[in-house]
Amino acid sequence: HSNREMWFQDLFPPNTCPINAKTKTFYGIMFDAGSTGTRIHIYTFVQKSPEILPELEGEIFESVKPGLSAYADQPEKGAESVKRLLDMAIDAVPPHLWKKTPVVLKATAGLRLLSEEKAQALLSEVKEVFEESPFLVPEDSVSIMDGSYEGILAWITVNFLTGQLSGQNQHTVGTLDLGGASTQITFLPRFEETLKESPTDFLTSFEMFNSTYKLYTHSYLGFGLKAARLATLGALNTEDRQMFRSSCLPKQLEAEWHFGGVKYRYGGNKEGETGFKPCYLEVLKVVKGKLHQPDEIRGSSFYAFSYYYDRAADTNLIDYEQGGVLEVRDFERKAKEVCDNMERFSSASPFLCMDLTYITALLKEGFGFRDNTLLQLTKKVNNIETSWTLGATFHLLQSLGITY
Numbered sequence: 001h002s003n004r005e006m007w008f009q010d011l012f013p014p015n016t017c018p019i020n021a022k023t024k025t026f027y028g029i030m031f032d033a034g035s036t037g038t039r040i041h042i043y044t045f046v047q048k049s050p051e052i053l054p055e056l057e058g059e060i061f062e063s064v065k066p067g068l069s070a071y072a073d074q075p076e077k078g079a080e081s082v083k084r085l086l087d088m089a090i091d092a093v094p095p096h097l098w099k100k101t102p103v104v105l106k107a108t109a110g111l112r113l114l115s116e117e118k119a120q121a122l123l124s125e126v127k128e129v130f131e132e133s134p135f136l137v138p139e140d141s142v143s144i145m146d147g148s149y150e151g152i153l154a155w156i157t158v159n160f161l162t163g164q165l166s167g168q169n170q171h172t173v174g175t176l177d178l179g180g181a182s183t184q185i186t187f188l189p190r191f192e193e194t195l196k197e198s199p200t201d202f203l204t205s206f207e208m209f210n211s212t213y214k215l216y217t218h219s220y221l222g223f224g225l226k227a228a229r230l231a232t233l234g235a236l237n238t239e240d241r242q243m244f245r246s247s248c249l250p251k252q253l254e255a256e257w258h259f260g261g262v263k264y265r266y267g268g269n270k271e272g273e274t275g276f277k278p279c280y281l282e283v284l285k286v287v288k289g290k291l292h293q294p295d296e297i298r299g300s301s302f303y304a305f306s307y308y309y310d311r312a313a314d315t316n317l318i319d320y321e322q323g324g325v326l327e328v329r330d331f332e333r334k335a336k337e338v339c340d341n342m343e344r345f346s347s348a349s350p351f352l353c354m355d356l357t358y359i360t361a362l363l364k365e366g367f368g369f370r371d372n373t374l375l376q377l378t379k380k381v382n383n384i385e386t387s388w389t390l391g392a393t394f395h396l397l398q399s400l401g402i403t404y
């Protein structure tokens, strides 16, 4: 028995858990329209009897790049990329369950940054694709998700998958998500101080699996890894299409980069300084004093995924399949190694130094973590992706009355 199969058993006495009950299988389809890509998660659940909560049996996962926001001026093409993924669900879900299987798409920071008009055009094209499919299309099935939900739902996913939401001894873990355009921090405060000292919109009560959690969560729009690159280059919110230079890039580099449908030209400091020190100072301007720092998190450990995971894996700080545990200082050590030897890492992304330096500054100066704060880098738990989409699917099934 894995954690996943066991998680609900503490909640129910054995006599309400009949072994011979009729098993019911059902599905949920959740799209994550992220700023850098669109992903489909097809979850399978089994319910062994009506009185107990269903178990998660498995997940089918597929993704495409770029994200919907890259189709800001061609919404039909954006919707087409969603349709290709949805066709997978036609094969994965048995035909007699199509009509009972809900399909939902939630967009995150990429669409939050577009104009209302362009975002709506994309969403309504996607809605049409859904309406033409054989699946259950709930009201509000295609929307831009509120940033605070993004953090909460990822927290639900990780703590569900690690078995922390069942039974009496709940030792929940905080979560850190670093996307392309925004970043989230979420944890369950243990100290009265945190509740008193946090801005009120950083605290949200959330009901799930018959419990209410009062969580600290915030989504920082514009602080995702790719948005931070633009901010560091000074290219954010400017109509200026000049060449942007940085000490975080290889000296001789001159190149172009597309993000959010805009083309940017960038390059290294041909004559001036390069390396970790000047780079850290550049990046510091982006984060210093911009984030709320709850005292409580300084000593606790967090689960971290998305770009924290990707960059740690790219530089062999962790194994790409297994993940691993790091200290905040490991990111700093690696940033120094890469930034001070850029020629040696020239085959990797030219942004590797900037990305690692940003992650270091975000953790230390942004959130206020200590050098020895532990980070559990995780991509999957029991073969299920650590993504807000699972939490969102539970929430969806609950609201449709499919589960409690």
Ligand SMILES: O=c1[nH]cnc2c1ncn2[C@@H]1O[C@H](COP(=O)(O)OP(=O)(O)O)[C@@H](O)[C@H]1O
Pocket: 032, 033, 034, 035, 036, 037, 039, 067, 108, 109, 110, 178, 179, 180, 181, 182, 183, 224, 305, 306, 307, 308, 310, 379, 385, 386, 387
């Ligand atoms: O299902 C998933 N499992 C693991 N990582 C994911 C999943 N979906 C997205 N990611 C990670 O999220 C990061 C990209 O962020 P995203 O495109 O979602 O931007 P956003 O959250 O700012 O909108 C990448 O590091 C990518 O590997």
Ligand SMILES: [Ca+2]
Pocket: 034, 035, 108, 179, 180, 306
């Ligand atoms: Ca994301």
